[in-house]
Amino acid sequence: MNRMTRSALGAMVLGAFTLHAAAQETVKVGALVTLSGPGAAWGQAMKNAAELAADKVNAAGGLEVGGRKYRVEIVAYDDKYQAGEAVTVANRLVFEDKVKYIIGPTGSAPTLAVQPITEKNQVITSTLGFTNKAMGAEKPFSFRPVVTTYEFSEPQISWMVRTLGVRKAGGLFPNDESGQVIARDLEAAYKKNGAELAVKEFFERDRVDFVPLITRMLSRGIDTIELDGNSPGTAGLITKQARELGFKGRIVRTGGPATAELVTVAGKEAAEGMIVHAVIDPGLKTTVAYVDAYTAKYKNAPNGFSPSYYDFTNMLFEAMRRAGTVTDSSKVRIELEKIADFPGVLGKLNWTGKSNYGVDHQLAVPFYVAEIKNGVEVIRARCTVVEGCN
Amino acid sequence: MDWHLLMGQATVNGLIVGLLYLLMAVGFTLVFGVMRMVNFAHGEFYMLGAFAAYFFTTRLGMAFLPAVALSFVAAIVVGSLLEWCILKPFRKDELNGMIVTIGLAMILQNVALMSFGPDPVSMPSIASGATTLLGITVANSRVYVVGFAVVVLLLLYAFLRHSRGGRALRAVVEDSETAAVQGVRARIYYPLGFGIGVGLAAIGGALMAPLFSVSPFMGQTPLLKAFMVVILGGLGSIPGAAIAGLSLGLLESYSTLFLSTSTADMLIFLLVMVGMLAFPRGLIGRGEA
Numbered sequence: 001m002n003r004m005t006r007s008a009l010g011a012m013v014l015g016a017f018t019l020h021a022a023a024q025e026t027v028k029v030g031a032l033v034t035l036s037g038p039g040a041a042w043g044q045a046m047k048n049a050a051e052l053a054a055d056k057v058n059a060a061g062g063l064e065v066g067g068r069k070y071r072v073e074i075v076a077y078d079d080k081y082q083a084g085e086a087v088t089v090a091n092r093l094v095f096e097d098k099v100k101y102i103i104g105p106t107g108s109a110p111t112l113a114v115q116p117i118t119e120k121n122q123v124i125t126s127t128l129g130f131t132n133k134a135m136g137a138e139k140p141f142s143f144r145p146v147v148t149t150y151e152f153s154e155p156q157i158s159w160m161v162r163t164l165g166v167r168k169a170g171g172l173f174p175n176d177e178s179g180q181v182i183a184r185d186l187e188a189a190y191k192k193n194g195a196e197l198a199v200k201e202f203f204e205r206d207r208v209d210f211v212p213l214i215t216r217m218l219s220r221g222i223d224t225i226e227l228d229g230n231s232p233g234t235a236g237l238i239t240k241q242a243r244e245l246g247f248k249g250r251i252v253r254t255g256g257p258a259t260a261e262l263v264t265v266a267g268k269e270a271a272e273g274m275i276v277h278a279v280i281d282p283g284l285k286t287t288v289a290y291v292d293a294y295t296a297k298y299k300n301a302p303n304g305f306s307p308s309y310y311d312f313t314n315m316l317f318e319a320m321r322r323a324g325t326v327t328d329s330s331k332v333r334i335e336l337e338k339i340a341d342f343p344g345v346l347g348k349l350n351w352t353g354k355s356n357y358g359v360d361h362q363l364a365v366p367f368y369v370a371e372i373k374n375g376v377e378v379i380r381a382r383c384t385v386v387e388g389c390n
Numbered sequence: 391m392d393w394h395l396l397m398g399q400a401t402v403n404g405l406i407v408g409l410l411y412l413l414m415a416v417g418f419t420l421v422f423g424v425m426r427m428v429n430f431a432h433g434e435f436y437m438l439g440a441f442a443a444y445f446f447t448t449r450l451g452m453a454f455l456p457a458v459a460l461s462f463v464a465a466i467v468v469g470s471l472l473e474w475c476i477l478k479p480f481r482k483d484e485l486n487g488m489i490v491t492i493g494l495a496m497i498l499q500n501v502a503l504m505s506f507g508p509d510p511v512s513m514p515s516i517a518s519g520a521t522t523l524l525g526i527t528v529a530n531s532r533v534y535v536v537g538f539a540v541v542v543l544l545l546l547y548a549f550l551r552h553s554r555g556g557r558a559l560r561a562v563v564e565d566s567e568t569a570a571v572q573g574v575r576a577r578i579y580y581p582l583g584f585g586i587g588v589g590l591a592a593i594g595g596a597l598m599a600p601l602f603s604v605s606p607f608m609g610q611t612p613l614l615k616a617f618m619v620v621i622l623g624g625l626g627s628i629p630g631a632a633i634a635g636l637s638l639g640l641l642e643s644y645s646t647l648f649l650s651t652s653t654a655d656m657l658i659f660l661l662v663m664v665g666m667l668a669f670p671r672g673l674i675g676r677g678e679a
Contacts, residue, residue: 035508036509038510040508201651203651204651204655208603209601212642233512237602237603240515241529244519244527244531245529246527264512267518
């Protein structure tokens with residue numbers, strides 16, 4: 001190489017360093033969520049929550065970790081709520097996009113399918129799936145930002161049996177991991193409180209005609225229809241078709257916020273008087289501010305799971321700040337676990353769950369029992385994971 | 391609920407669903423009869439009919455019946471155009487025609503996905519509340535749907551039996567060469583036959599749209615049911631499709647009542663397989679493979 005080439009090369013390398021230092025670095029956060037089909041309302045709520053958190057941090061100049069500022073980028077893919085598709089997407093996120101943090105997966109079956117990949121590659125995940133197998137001492141990188149049937153059903157059912165006199169309930173559940181686990185947990189909770197989940201019908205997730213199943217359920221003399229476990233759209237269809245069949249009893253949903261979508265599909269009349277599990281307290285200013293910001297950007301109201309993910313994403317950022325690194329996910333994980341009394345939009349947040357899952361990776365968000373009046377949730381009882389409902 | 395009421399309720403439920411299967415199957419078998427083409431895109435026309443009805447009622451503010459009628463007309467026009475532009479080389483070519491319609495199905499589904507997004511949308515109900523007759527409750531919206539569907543089928547019957555166009559179409563279905571000799575022009579009747587066939591699917595979708603939600607993926611199950619019905623009833627036979635459609639609806643309803651859904655689903659498929667083995671030509675038709 002002659003002198004000219006060597007100096008030219010030297011200049012280029014120096015130039016490259018300078019350019020690299022001047023351009024802002026990016027930290028990628030993956031979103032492995034359901035963006036199509038019946039679970040889309042959840043997946044979009046999760047992805048948009050992460051995007052809102054990223055927007056806020058980027059607008060302030062970037063995420064400041066270890067003295068450097070990073071631009072946060074959310075890389076989202078659709079898993080269609082299918083385990084197979086989720087694995088394909090997980091491989092892409094972990095090996096091609098090289099993310100260390102994933103928002104999602106949305107469903108239980110996809111979560112269990114991708115955990116071998118994410119755990120092995122030390123990628124932090126934040127599932128929406130309700131299965132109790134999603135977390136454990138042997139899965140140090142798996143977290144859950146939303147409370148599940150195990151956490152909220154017993155307090156809610158206890159309240160319903162005490163206050164409304166619910167005795168014999170029937171439920172329709174999707175025939176997969178989520179549906180089966182939820183059915184099992186609900187049955188135990190009803191039994192513990194002296195009532196009965198007398199009928200459990202399982203159906204394929206893409207079913208739209210529930211009239212034969214509802215007819216079968218009604219023939220067993222139930223006083224309450226339980227809708228937990230179903231996607232918001234499906235829950236709406238079941239409500240509508242049950243009312244059309246002349247069912248006059250209670251319809252309850254002991255889980256999974258879905259009110260906006262439910263009222264849209266079933267209509268205000270059919271949904272009137274429904275008892276639902278709510279996560280948003282219209283009286284809490286921080287939550288309302290989040291909902292307003294979401295609605296302003298995305299033009300429709302967020303599904304109730306969304307604030308949990310906004311808070312989780314912010315907790316993730318805080319954990320990165322405390323660990324002083326965005327690349328070493330082991331350190332970030334340890335800091336994430338140590339976060340206590342985090343000021344989220346849902347209130348003060350802590351980790352819980354060791355007694356049930358073996359590890360404190362379940363976020364303890366406050367929740368409420370609400371009644372739908374004229375299409376809107378009206379809070380009837382306030383609950384916490386530890387103390388139950390008042 | 392005592393047994394009579396329960397069976398009565400199940401019968402009514404089954405007949406309503408059976409009517410939907412009938413609509414799908416009659417259109418499907420008409421297309422096969424006229425063009426010897428197994429139309430895999432049939433379910434997507436059901437879906438497009440539903441979206442058309444949704445669009446006309448919610449965005450343009452039309453009343454329900456005119457919206458359904460407009461969806462039917464639109465489907466005939468679109469169907470005829472598609473037949474004339476894309477499917478013409480495949481008339482009578484069963485295998486390649488089938489493959490082309492598979493491609494058409496994918497294109498239509500993804501166009502709907504891009505235009506409307508993946509989320510199911512819901513149409514406002516046509517009627518609210520329910521009617522109870524002799525202890526059996528039927529949703530008012532379903533009563534209307536049944537009424538409209540019966541009217542459509544009667545009109546179809548009148549068209550096929552008593553009008554010149556209908557007779558020409560039947561002639562083509564029976565024996566296209568003789569029909570051609572008699573002066574029935576293939577140029578008009580192939581597109582028309584395809585258009586009416588998929589138009590019936592579109593009406594099915596438009597009628598069902600207020601009952602179930604509308605999504606780009608909603609056409610898969612009706613297509614499967616249409617297949618099952620024409621296999622049982624005989625490919626190419628309209629009376630066969632009618633009987634098989636209602637029977638399938640009733641069977642599904644009764645079996646869901648007594649058995650779990652998974653067993654009921656399996657039973658239906660088992661019966662279709664047995665039906666194929668026992669009656670290879672279908673219950674009535676001169677069905678051909």
